[in-house]
Amino acid sequence: MSSSWFVFTTIIFPLVAVMAAIVSPQVEARAFFVFGDSLVDSGNNNYLATTARADSPPYGVDYPTHRPTGRFSNGLNLPDIISERIGSESTLPYLNPDLRGQKLLVGANFASAGIGILNDTGIQFANIIRIFRQFEYFQDYQRRITEIVGKEQAQRLVNQALVLITLGGNDFVNNYFLVPFSARSRQFSLPDYCRYLISEYRKILLRLYELGGRRVLVTGTGPLGCVPSELAMRSRNGECVPEIQQAAAIFNPLLVQLIQQLNSQLGSTVFIAANAFSTNMDFISNPQRFGFVTSKVACCGQGPYNGLGLCTRLSNLCPNRNIYAFWDGFHPSERANRLIVQQFMIGSTKYMNPMNLSTIMEMDSRT
Numbered sequence: 001m002s003s004s005w006f007v008f009t010t011i012i013f014p015l016v017a018v019m020a021a022i023v024s025p026q027v028e029a030r031a032f033f034v035f036g037d038s039l040v041d042s043g044n045n046n047y048l049a050t051t052a053r054a055d056s057p058p059y060g061v062d063y064p065t066h067r068p069t070g071r072f073s074n075g076l077n078l079p080d081i082i083s084e085r086i087g088s089e090s091t092l093p094y095l096n097p098d099l100r101g102q103k104l105l106v107g108a109n110f111a112s113a114g115i116g117i118l119n120d121t122g123i124q125f126a127n128i129i130r131i132f133r134q135f136e137y138f139q140d141y142q143r144r145i146t147e148i149v150g151k152e153q154a155q156r157l158v159n160q161a162l163v164l165i166t167l168g169g170n171d172f173v174n175n176y177f178l179v180p181f182s183a184r185s186r187q188f189s190l191p192d193y194c195r196y197l198i199s200e201y202r203k204i205l206l207r208l209y210e211l212g213g214r215r216v217l218v219t220g221t222g223p224l225g226c227v228p229s230e231l232a233m234r235s236r237n238g239e240c241v242p243e244i245q246q247a248a249a250i251f252n253p254l255l256v257q258l259i260q261q262l263n264s265q266l267g268s269t270v271f272i273a274a275n276a277f278s279t280n281m282d283f284i285s286n287p288q289r290f291g292f293v294t295s296k297v298a299c300c301g302q303g304p305y306n307g308l309g310l311c312t313r314l315s316n317l318c319p320n321r322n323i324y325a326f327w328d329g330f331h332p333s334e335r336a337n338r339l340i341v342q343q344f345m346i347g348s349t350k351y352m353n354p355m356n357l358s359t360i361m362e363m364d365s366r367t
Helices: 002-021 078-083 103-104 131-150 151-159 169-176 181-188 190-210 229-233 241-267 276-285 334-347 357-364
Strands: 032-036 107-109 164-165 216-219 273-274
Touching: 002 276, 032 078, 032 131, 078 164, 078 334, 103 107, 103 131, 107 131, 131 190, 151 273, 169 181, 169 190, 169 241, 190 216, 190 241, 216 357, 241 273, 276 334, 334 357
Parallel strands: 032 107, 032 164, 164 216, 216 273
Antiparallel strands: none
């Protein structure tokens, strides 16, 4: 690369970006909305009387402020990294009082740790924001944004937004498999339970469409039987727990099938299936290839594999979070989250069906 080209790009490209920011109204920036559970909660549960919270150290040890934020991470979580990649600032939790005025144009995070597809998932946590309550907050958000930019602009902002929804994992680990002979496991065989979850998820996704979602990333469940918390409770020799892995193996293909059916029914690619199982399984099955020393032991925790309990000041804490695939017993480290988002951005149809986020962004920029 010539020095003159370098000088040109370093001077002109930032100038173009600045001019674009001046000329384009702020409302035209793509908003980002987030729904789901602790994998994507950015701090809503901090404002709730619940045990499903990540508001004490060492959570947030690698966040820019080095303080806990309510994210179940050592640093940034999936929505933060997606925001980075689409050139936006992180969305604030909807319950955060700072989410007002121009901040609303960025979008909002409605997610709440502990919830699932089903209303009885996570009942042990109490006072969490179940998915249809998250949608009620979304309606409230739309009323607030309408007051700022008007009805037509508000509708455009919502329709053109990127949406992320992450549900399902808790319906297994904090419901069906929570205790031996749980109510749901007595009611359903595992295949029937998965089909029931999909039938309920269908209602959720259609409701999200009714509320204006037009580009929705829907993550399947990760390899639930391989996370440190399940290894600590159920694994005999450090191998992934077969029956919980089977749950993901049944549920995820059914979810992809549902998404294909919905897109066909709606006549548009509204929903995009993000294969969280494969993205996680890549570094779980071969951690060294991705620069991790282990995918079995959590960085922060106690007991076998550091998989028991929440991460607290009394927990074992690894000195280098970048070489651990899991931050705590259930949640990936920031670095693992970055690998996951990388596949969201550029992954093949194995990871993103029918297209990845880069393709979506390019397509939508032309409309």
